[in-house]
Amino acid sequence: METTQSAGGITGNVLFYSTPEPLNRELHGKLALVHQDKPYAFAAAGTAVPLTVTEFGPAGLSYPIIFAGEERTPLAVMGLNQGENLFIHADGSTEVGVYIPAYVRRYPFVLANDDAQGRMIVCIDRASSLLSEAGETPLFDAKGEPTEYTQNCIKFCDDFEVERRRTDSFVQLLKDNDLFELKTATFTPAGADGQPGEPQVVAEYYGVSEEKLNALPIEKLKELQTSGALAQIYAHLVSLVGWDRLIAITMFRQAQAPAANLN
Structure with a gap:
């Protein structure tokens, strides 16, 4: 994927990117990456982040x-409340051991549609705090060519686009086999007497129906297994246990908040 010389016409809104601009050696020739030990502050309000299969x-x-x-866009749910991320904090730090989606790791680079040229071009979020003329790792060298760092970022974006298209094919396969159903995540609070109260709906979302999956013909299941889709389906189903983790973390932090306010 080559950088572009003209501004072009970029279409579409992309989560986390407030000021996307086509990467341009004339406009961005002096920009450099700002090294930050905690680089993910831009995603601290990302409640749900796109995933590739x-x-x-x-x-x-x-x-x-x-x-x-x-x-039916695949998403990693990282919080229960709008604008809340339980795993990426406002200072850009992350919880130890959590997986950071590629969608987040590619920032501040991204591919975008260029209507004028009818192709995808490399862009950066010009408003990103990770980019500055006072940064440590230049985007372009003295000859105006992309540095090794920039080339690696462009390749990461290209690879991400390949995975995104593979994900589209995976989702279409689930649609073709009518495997989706509307699901709910629930939480049962304890009453004042310590007994379970009324279940509360935390979220509604689409997921794979185990009943529909198990009802597929053997030959269809074999096809899903051979293509690798079946393993990804089960990874999705097993991940849904994570709703309990989100609920537990949210409750713990809510309980800690009043105590913090008193100090």
Whole structure:
């Protein structure tokens, strides 16, 4: 994927990117990466982050993986309340051992549609605090060519786009086999007497129906297994246990908040 010389016409809104601009040696020739020990502050309000299908295994160890909207976009759920991320904090630090989605790791680079040229081009979020003329790792060298760092970032974006398309194919396969159903995540609080209270719905989302999956013909299950799709389906199903983790963390932090306010 090459950098572009003109601004072009970028379409679409992308989560976390407030000011995307086509990477341009004339406009961005002096920019450099700012090294930060805690670089993920931009994602601290990301309640749900897009995932590619090949991330289901590692991501499922940290978060529930759901499917959202008409497109059934796979998402890693990282918080229960809007604008809340339980695993990435406001200072840019993360909880120890959690998986950071590739969607987050590629920032501040991204691919975007260029209507004028009818192709995808490399962009950066010009408003990112990770980019500055006072940064340590330049985006371009003295000849105006992308540095090794920039080339690696571009390759990461290209690879991400390949995985995104593979994910689209995976989702379409689930649609073709009518495997989606509307699911709910619930929480049962304890009453004043210590007995279980009324269950409360925490979230509604789309997921794979185990009943529909088990009802598929043997030959269809074999196809899913051979293609690798079956393993990813099970990674999604196992990840849903993570709703309990999200609820537990949320309750713990809510309990700690009043105590902190008193100090």
